[in-house]
Amino acid sequence: xxxxxxxxxxxxxxxxxxxxxxxxxxxxxxxxxxxxxxxxxxxxxxxxxxxxxxxxxxxxxxxxxxxxxxxxxxxxxxxxxxxxxxxxxxxxxxxxxxxxxxxxxxxxxxxxxxxxxxxxxxxxxxxxxxxxxxxxxxxxxxxxxxxxxxxxxxxxxxxxxxxxxxxxxxxxxxxxxxxxxxxxxxxxxxxxxxxxxxxxxxxxxxxxxxxxxxxxxxxxxxxxxxxxxxxxxxxxxxxxxxxxxxxxxxxxxxxxxxxxxxxxxxxxxxxxxxxxxxxxxxxxxxxxxxxxxxxxxxxxxxxxxxxxxxxxxxxxxxxxxxxxxxxxxxxxxxxxxxxxxxxxxxxxxxxxxxxxxxxxxxxxxxxxxxxxxxxxxxxxxxxxxxxxxxxxxxxxxxxxxxxxxxxxxxxxxxxxxxxxxxxxxxxxxxxxxxxxxxxxxxxxxxxxxxxxxxxxxxxxxxxxxxxxxxxxxxxxxxxxxxxxxxxxxxxxxxxxxxxxxxxxxxxxxxxxxxxxxxxxxxxxxxxxxxxxxxxxxxxxxxxxxxxxxxxxxxxxxxxxxxxxxxxxxxxxxxxxxxxxxxxxxxxxxxxxxxxxxxxxxxxxxxxxxxxxxxxxxxxxxxxxxxxxxxxxxxxxxxxxxxxxxxxxxxxxxxxxx
Numbered sequence: 001x002x003x004x005x006x007x008x009x010x011x012x013x014x015x016x017x018x019x020x021x022x023x024x025x026x027x028x029x030x031x032x033x034x035x036x037x038x039x040x041x042x043x044x045x046x047x048x049x050x051x052x053x054x055x056x057x058x059x060x061x062x063x064x065x066x067x068x069x070x071x072x073x074x075x076x077x078x079x080x081x082x083x084x085x086x087x088x089x090x091x092x093x094x095x096x097x098x099x100x101x102x103x104x105x106x107x108x109x110x111x112x113x114x115x116x117x118x119x120x121x122x123x124x125x126x127x128x129x130x131x132x133x134x135x136x137x138x139x140x141x142x143x144x145x146x147x148x149x150x151x152x153x154x155x156x157x158x159x160x161x162x163x164x165x166x167x168x169x170x171x172x173x174x175x176x177x178x179x180x181x182x183x184x185x186x187x188x189x190x191x192x193x194x195x196x197x198x199x200x201x202x203x204x205x206x207x208x209x210x211x212x213x214x215x216x217x218x219x220x221x222x223x224x225x226x227x228x229x230x231x232x233x234x235x236x237x238x239x240x241x242x243x244x245x246x247x248x249x250x251x252x253x254x255x256x257x258x259x260x261x262x263x264x265x266x267x268x269x270x271x272x273x274x275x276x277x278x279x280x281x282x283x284x285x286x287x288x289x290x291x292x293x294x295x296x297x298x299x300x301x302x303x304x305x306x307x308x309x310x311x312x313x314x315x316x317x318x319x320x321x322x323x324x325x326x327x328x329x330x331x332x333x334x335x336x337x338x339x340x341x342x343x344x345x346x347x348x349x350x351x352x353x354x355x356x357x358x359x360x361x362x363x364x365x366x367x368x369x370x371x372x373x374x375x376x377x378x379x380x381x382x383x384x385x386x387x388x389x390x391x392x393x394x395x396x397x398x399x400x401x402x403x404x405x406x407x408x409x410x411x412x413x414x415x416x417x418x419x420x421x422x423x424x425x426x427x428x429x430x431x432x433x434x435x436x437x438x439x440x441x442x443x444x445x446x447x448x449x450x451x452x453x454x455x456x457x458x459x460x461x462x463x464x465x466x467x468x469x470x471x472x473x474x475x476x477x478x479x480x481x482x483x484x485x486x487x488x489x490x491x492x493x494x495x496x497x498x499x500x501x502x503x504x505x506x507x508x509x510x511x512x513x514x515x516x517x518x519x520x521x522x523x524x525x526x527x528x529x530x531x532x533x534x535x536x537x538x539x540x541x542x543x544x545x546x547x548x549x550x551x552x553x554x555x556x557x558x559x560x561x562x563x564x565x566x567x568x569x570x571x572x573x574x575x576x577x578x579x580x581x582x583x584x585x586x587x588x589x590x591x592x593x594x595x596x597x598x599x600x601x602x603x604x605x606x607x608x609x610x611x612x613x614x615x616x617x618x619x620x621x622x623x624x625x626x627x628x629x630x631x632x633x634x635x636x637x638x639x640x641x642x643x644x645x646x647x648x649x650x651x652x653x654x655x656x657x
């Protein structure tokens with residue numbers, strides 16, 4: 001430099017990379033050539049101290065007071081050490097827990113839990129700094145024992161329940177110790193000694209034996225449990241008391257019944273539920289743990305009706321609704337129930353077997369109609385189709401008989417007019433026939449109604465057989481053809497054997513019923529024939545016309561029709577009839593004058609006789625002939641009615657030449 005400096009900065013020396021003892025020499029020269037020198041010795045230290053943590057180990061679990069040790073070295077010496085910690089995610093600033101020249105520190109971690117960075121920072125005399133850092137796991141939380149239970153709380157090594165099951169949960173991996181203490185607090189058995197268990201549920205058993213393998217005396221015993229985690233934190237001591245009992249007699253289940261059996265859980269309010277009745281007793285206890293399971297025919301459990309329910313000794317009952325564990329109605333079939341009864345020391349009785357079975361039946365019985373014959377009757381006690389017969393048989397899926405069968409006759413308005421069967425029992429596989437005589441009924445449609453209910457209370461679909469009652473006979477009309485004559489004075493109609501007689505019959509429809517015309521018949525008797533008509537006297541009318549034959553005179557013609565159920569037509573209390581007067585005798589006719597062959601001209605008087613008991617009229621025709629050929633025909637213009645015999649009428653008429 002070419003300017004003087006007084007107490008100022010002469011130079012900047014970068015010592016980076018330099019270490020050890022160094023001399024610094026200063027020289028100055030004036031313009032006269034005079035020289036001055038001076039020097040100093042310096043120790044250069046650019047090397048940071050060497051430091052690392054000896055204890056604790058990284059990632060180790062620690063609790064309470066931790067003895068932290070570290071090693072540090074620097075050839076020129078250490079100015080200070082700083083010990084600090086910071087949370088694992090470095091969200092908070094570091095916390096200094098020690099500052100000084102010591103190489104160890106007893107760190108109280110009370111209140112800290114979890115993973116932390118632990119760091120030692122060392123500074124030498126030249127202010128070079130170095131550090132070492134580890135991750136430390138601090139666990140100041142003791143393990144927690146929870147949900148401690150023992151089942152059963154009362155038992156005996158010689159009873160059916162020969163041990164008790166001890167169950168609890170631990171909050172973290174720990175070593176567990178379980179001791180059994182008697183009522184005076186003396187340990188009779190070290191069941192588990194510092195055995196490691198993972199986090200979760202722990203189950204152990206005690207069989208009621210002491211450390212010598214002998215059954216402990218009756219009394220109250222305490223199960224004491226403690227856990228120590230990997231950091232050495234001790235849990236609270238947990239205890240539970242159990243009783244060793246001398247009772248080895250099982251409870252008794254008796255008087256077992258179930259009703260109604262079968263049953264039908266179909267929500268019709270008829271036998272929808274079955275009740276299982278039973279009686280519980282025990283030599284010591286007033287309450288019995290009771291379980292009832294329902295099984296299907298192949299042994300699979302379908303319903304746990306009750307599960308380990310405390311039941312008072314004496315009579316008990318439980319109701320089953322026919323549903324499985326999923327609350328669904330089970331299929332029809334045979335089911336079995338098992339009753340398990342246990343006292344508080346585990347003495348158990350199990351009741352099961354074929355005799356404890358239940359029939360579940362939701363299927364309706366079926367009524368099968370076989371025959372209704374005849375379908376139309378005429379209950380008039382004439383011995384012809386007076387009654388009908390209805391045949392049927394019953395079927396059911398699970399029963400051998402039907403306990404309730406009702407058969408009634410109803411009219412079209414559903415009114416019961418006749419009870420045939422009322423609540424009778426009938427076997428399956430048989431055909432049953434019933435008769436109905438239709439008494440006290442009138443024409444119309446009726447129904448034989450069959451109903452039945454099976455053992456489970458299922459009602460069959462009503463089956464109806466339609467029966468028609470026809471008490472009304474057919475109606476016959478007649479038609480008298482020509483020739484005939486009606487004097488209209490009350491005398492019989494005058495006919496001849498050429499007069500056709502025709503019958504027509506219909507069977508009236510009354511209240512919707514008509515059996516139809518089976519046959520029409522007639523019977524002809526002379527008016528004075530008073531002998532009774534025999535069935536053999538009747539002649540079947542085959543259609544078309546029939547004719548009255550025989551001697552002249554008055555005749556009675558009886559007629560009737562019979563319908564298809566035997567109703568015979570009558571008019572009041574008498575048979576229908578008509579009276580006809582048969583006249584097959586022709587009128588008497590005779591020309592008296594002029595004699596045959598007379599040669600005449602001009603006006604001619606013709607004298608003669610026309611006579612008949614039923615005379616109607618006469619006429620005269622004039623016919624011209626020549627060699628057998630009619631030349632001209634001329635009829636008289638007069639038709640003269642006459643009703644008396646022996647009177648002569650004369651007609652004068654010019655003869656046509």
